[in-house]
Amino acid sequence: MNDEFIPVGIFAKINEVKIRSLYVSYFYDRKIGRTDRFKKIDGRLYVTSFYPQTKKIHDDIERVTELYYEISKNYESDFLLAKDLLKFLPFITVYNIYQTLVVFKFQKHTVKFIEAFEKLKAERSKDDSQVV
Known part of the structure; x- marks a missing residue:
């Protein structure tokens, strides 16, 4: 599966979610060791395009x-x-x-x-x- 990542801000606008909730999910994923939904690239957070809508x-x-x-x-x-x-x-x-x-x-x-x-x-x- 091709992992395409998009910036958090764009993902939030498309799916009408708050950026804060995505950051909360990111920190929780990091805490439990899950690395497939979010990536930090050059200090910016990206979300996989396969993240549940x-x-x-x-x-x-x-x-x-x-x-x-x-x-x-x-x-x-x-x-x-x-x-x-x-x-x-x-x-x-x-x-x-x-x-x-x-x-x-x-x-x-x-x-x-x-x-x-x-x-x-x-x-x-x-x-x-x-x-x-």
């Missing part, structure tokens, strides 16, 4: 929110929903799924939650069609 993440969070409201109507509690989601999110414990639903913060595994909600929705619609 902020607008897409925002759209994903809106999508998972819609799916949550749609699916949660069929459940008595968020804990029962979390137990059913566990089939599709085996890397997360039931308690952590439940906490994510209660606190309503899907940022960490947004795409995985979207996939899990869609699979659960398909499974439930399949079960409903077999009952009728």
